[in-house]
Amino acid sequence: MLDTALWISLALILMALALNVYRLIVGPDMPDRLLALDTMYVNSIALIVLLGLWLNTKTYFEAALLIAMLGFISTVAVCKYLLRGDIIE
């Protein structure tokens, strides 16, 4: 049962990532692409959690934590750049 659920969840998250890539390429404006990147890192964290469940190890969860922190910081940095034309004033 857990095996089937893992495969279903993996397929859904991969489709979500494909939709994110679509919005990242097509997105008419800069904030759309930024939103797509923001969603992409959250989805990649879900993918890492699934990998941890699949391999029955928690080694990669620190990488997920790092992705969460750095993704947020990079989103804020690009937002500040688009808002003010500068990151650190």
Add this chain to the structure above:
Amino acid sequence: MTYYVILEGVIAFFLVAGGAFTFIGSLGMAHFRDFYMRLHGPTKATTMGIGSTLVASMLYFGVIESQPVVQEMLITLFLFITAPVSAHLLAKTGLHLQLRHADKTRGKPVELRKEEIGEKPVPHPDKGHG
């Protein structure tokens, strides 16, 4: 024995729910028409989806494997704190860049003055004659 079967069912439910919510969030982001509508999908549904996936992982590693679940708790806490902040900043960026939006999307950015959205400028009340 039965306990473990029920627990496995609960974990499977949370995994599938997490995948479904993540997919629905990204589908909304790919499908909606303007930026302010697109902002709804990832900031709500995707956060819910990653929360469900992490709850499944917490149940698996915490109850079945009897390992500490500090990392999942940290990831959940961090994502749930930062998602609204980044959504707020993204909405602010969209308002600042004055993105095109559908007619149904109501409301104007409050920081813009009248002359910036193509209307007649309003004289300052202190001056009296503008």
